[in-house]
Amino acid sequence: MEQKSDTFLANAATAMNDTAAAQRRDIMAAFTPIIRQQSIDGFSSYEPTRKHLKRVRQHTLNHLAHYLAEFETQALANGNHVHFARTPQELNSTVLDICQQHSARRIAKGKSMVTEETGLTAELEKAGLQVIETDLGEYIVQQAGETPSHIVGPALHKSADDVRQLFLDIHPLGERELEHTSDMVAEAREVLRTHFLQAEVGIIGANALIAENGYAMLVTNEGNGDLCANLPPVLVICTTIDRVLPRAEDATAMLRLLVRSATGQPQTCYTSFYSGPRRAQDQDGPVEVHIVLLDNERSDILDSEYRGILECLRCGACLNHCPIYQSVGGHAYGWVYQGPMGSVLTPLLTSLEQSAALPNACTACGRCEEVCPADIPLPAMLRDLRAREYTEKLTPARWRFGIAAHAWLAQRPRLYHSLSGIAVKLLRLLGRRKGYLRHLPFAGGWSSQRDFPAPQAATFMQQLHDKQRRERQRHEH
Amino acid sequence: MNDVSSDQSVPSERPTVALFITCLVDLFRPSVGFASLSLLQRAGCEVVIPGQQTCCGQPAYNSGDYRGARALARQTLKQLEAADYVVVPSGSCAGMISEHYPRLLEGPWRERALAVAAKTYELNAFLHSVAPARLPVVKVKTDSVAYHDGCAGLRELHVRKQPRELLHSVCGITVKELQQPEVCCGFGGTFCAKMPQISARMADNKLKDVQASQAQLLCGGDMGCLLSLAGRASRNGQPIEVRHVAELLSGDLSAPAIGKDT
Amino acid sequence: MSTEARSAIFARLQTASAEATANDILRESWALGHAPYPPLPCENTEQAFLTNVLSNRGTVDHAQDRSAAVKAIGRYLYTHYRTQRFVAGNDPRLAAMPWRDAGLLPRFGTVEVGEPLTVGFARLGVAELGATVSWTGKGNPSANNLLAEHHITLVDSADIVATSEDAWPRIQADMERIGRPRGINFVAGPSSTADIEGQLVCGAHGPRAWHVIVIGKLPKDALANALATTADK
């Protein structure tokens, strides 16, 4: 997917100017934390499960080569073809080869952030294939020519009116009202049903890969992923190497956290484990199954201080609780992943230079870390990325200079105190009698949006000093 | 400037508290420093104000200048080590000292940081649960008060009920609760200067919440948030009065509210 | 390309992985133990199962035995479709049910597009999740879970387990007998979506309605209590 993270601030400004969309984001931001909280409140083993899972994930990542190899062995024994891809391009061409081998023309695709990352759909379309996203949210953004704004709810930025108009425009079904959301869902169901039945290849992602038995786990509410996995004669599962878990029970334990954190449900409607192509007695299912495992920087992340981000479950809770995501929406981040997890992942998967604004889009309020079911220290990782920007001189020179000068000065208390005394006097002169300064020298950022409260009399240290001198003099008299 | 003790003739069972003023209080709102000082004394403490203190290093730390932040952390630790307790009228600076210094420093300095971390408290938390004496009741003219929970205080230090209970027992104020008290106000240190538009929108959301609570006064424990919210309210022409919670608890509202006519 | 990519990735992972023998790793994995026990809405497993199916927007019924189950299905068919016809998998348990007693006319096999109703027989019910579990095979084509408007799932009360940790050994035991099934499907509700403005709509791509009938002994009042607790909410 084409990246537009370098214009984060401009993207954000555009998003904030769309007041109707901003209002919808405010509603979601008020609503989603409540349903998550209710769900966690009803699940008394949340904390111990979180701790247990952390140990499982860390153990797995510590021995990722071992578990990935075990998964591969089992998956091959189950009759799958297993492919590895180092880069997005390798994944795309592997999948394209498979489609072309089967002379496929129609592809039914389930939701997969990994294929968004590689831009698979565009690649397949370039080769003349018809690729239809079947998750309702993905279908909506695909048909609207947009990109997902949220890793879990890709079309949550659109209003029901937007979707109604879109469907009236693109589905040649004559006069109709599509009054309720349920009418639109029903229409998409009918339109996509045909596609499921005609597709020659189904492409899905996987929420986990089970090392002990070679199954891939797929979690959906709509059932679209299962239709992709069961109806077309060829199935391709695209995921990344870090999705492995040792045992089947680890995957179901993980779901207790993932689903509650994502949608507030105790369990998604469909949780499926697929082992490979159809067996002799099977009545249906694909005859050929390919599993494509993408690295794309993950092995480097594994070897870095950002290893913890590989424990992410992709639940979206950090987005739902991030005040900056709420303010600017998902598109501002300019790539596949949004919010706090996106601001960590995007620089690591693309480049820090292209996404330098993202780690700065954080007030370190800590709400994401608090709700993250994988207990990932997101604010600390963002801070570490800012430190990398600082040392690699990606931070604007003006900023680096300001920060360094302040730190230098603060290490010289005498000078600091006398200079701050002078600064306060100056500011008071400027803000005299109003209590506020509308423009503050050297702080254009602040004064573009805020008045600057003028300081009181002198600094605390000066006042204290004066007071003590007066007291001493009194004693002496 | 030399270290200065507030009171020389105190009984020795009074614990010594090093008051870390914070750079924003020092620069913009000394009255909060004096209110904190007086509160700690009323609560039975011997207060020391280390004279070489400047800034805890947060701006450098959060901007990714870890070297600068380390130097300031070491300097600040040296200033605070001697006291029985360290008290800070700011959740984020207290959190910087108690949560982040130990992460930032290594070796013997890390040990020293951990020792100071163990005795460092945000002002409300200290007055509520640690100080030897209860605060005397004061008269405050307003009872229409909302409390803004600074994020570091709330999530790093779990300061939530303490200021509310203090406001109730000391000032007789029942805090008007916001709809979304756990949402950030958009200050975020250098964030508000780097991304002013986003920050302003977050401040507006917070101010909307305050307005809906019908409170006339907004108080909190973090000067950064309060300066930012007062500044945004002024720009918007919202008449809310903004103060640090220490001013209310001390019963001294003689200083004009933040950014009001001086 | 793929073998080259494979060895490059594994070489990179080796350097990033902790050094350990397969035995070390195995021992370490034993020490991980199981996930903490998840809370159930009530003490008895069957009632917890029914309660959670209901809170997952399923509907439930109880039948003492197979002939009562046939009657329960007949009632459901009549209420929703005024029909006696439906599709059932080639499960011997389904084949042996006394359908004629209730005048029902099952077609055994895989559901075709347009057929509104399927009946399946689950291998397990999991109380914790309010889910039924089945695996694909001759008796259970996966399409039957997905393509109809209404999906009825039967489950024997003896097959209801408390947690997913309890489910896996049962699944494993079957795998040892019949090999690894192609698909293991946990179903916990009718298909749904909240992709438009966060509003929940049932019947996204799969069934609009999901009806679970427990066959066999249930603790006294389990069904009534489950219905009462979910009605409160």
Ligand code: SF4
């Ligand atoms: S970082 Fe945590 S909260 Fe965010 S999506 Fe990943 S698991 Fe969920």
